[in-house]
Each structure stands twice: as C-alpha cells, then as structure tokens.
Amino acid sequence: METIDHKRATDAWQAAQDYTKDHVNAAKSLPALIINSGLMQVLAFCHDKDKESEDVARRLRRWLAGRFDWIRSDEFEPFMESLMNATPAQFRDVNREAMAWLKWLRQVAPARQKGGV
Numbered sequence: 265m266e267t268i269d270h271k272r273a274t275d276a277w278q279a280a281q282d283y284t285k286d287h288v289n290a291a292k293s294l295p296a297l298i299i300n301s302g303l304m305q306v307l308a309f310c311h312d313k314d315k316e317s318e319d320v321a322r323r324l325r326r327w328l329a330g331r332f333d334w335i336r337s338d339e340f341e342p343f344m345e346s347l348m349n350a351t352p353a354q355f356r357d358v359n360r361e362a363m364a365w366l367k368w369l370r371q372v373a374p375a376r377q378k379g380g381v
Contacts, residue, residue: 269364272327276368279323280376286316291373294320295366303359304347311340320369327365328358 266274280291290310297306310321322338329338334354335346347355 269368272365272368273372275323275327276365277372277376279320279327280369280373283373283377284316285377286314287320288373288377290314290317290320291366291369294324295363295370298359298362298366303362304344307340307344323369324362324365328361331361332358 280287283291294306294310297309301309307321307325310317325340325343326338329335329343332354334350335358336342337346347358350358
C-alpha cells in the first residue's frame with residue numbers, strides 16, 4: 265500500500281525529471297519564500313518571474329489540485345480563485361501539503377538535474 269508520503273516522493277521525482285540548475289534553485293527557495301511571504305504571494309511571484317520558477321509552481325499547483333477536490337483547476341487563475349474562496353481550515357491544509365510536497369522536491373531535484381551543477 266502506497267502512503268501519501270510515497271505518493272509525494274514519486275510525484276516530486278517525476279516533476280524534476282528534466283530540471284536544470286535554475287529549476288533546482290527555484291525548488292530549493294520556495295519553502296522559505298512561502299514561510300516568509302505566504303503561499304498565494306509566492307505562486308503569484310513565480311507566475312510572473314521566469315520559466316523555471318513557473319514550471320516548479322505549476323507542478324506544485326498540479327499536485328495540490330489533485331489532492332484537494334475543492335480546488336477547481338491547476339491553471340493559475342482558477343487555482344488562485346479557489347484559494348481565495350477557501351475556508352481557513354482548507355487554506356491551512358493546502359499550505360501544509362504544499363510544504364510537504366516541496367520538502368520532497370527540494371531533495372530529489374538536485375539528483376535529477378540536467379546539464380551539471
């Protein structure tokens with residue numbers, strides 16, 4: 265039987281399969297940014313930053329949308345609207361899950377990095 269942690273690890277491993285150094289840097293920085301600024305602010309920042317940051321944020325949104333049926337879509341605008349309409353408990357759960365998935369991504373991304381360090 266597959267645990268949720270195993271599912272997170274598998275998804276993060278697959279997400280990072282073609283990561284470059286810039287993807288790895290984005291993956292490593294997101295947890296601290298979320299702690300300091302908040303999940304929605306960081307997702308908005310990534311959406312407007314660079315391709316690699318948006319790629320990492322898109323995979324995070326995809327994972328979260330798959331975990332929570334009340335999130336309408338993994339596309340940026342409907343995802344953000346879902347978070348804006350979330351209850352405080354739902355929002356806490358999404359934040360907790362985002363950090364748990366990113367913990368795995370931070371660890372596996374360097375191992376999957378393409379093009380050297």
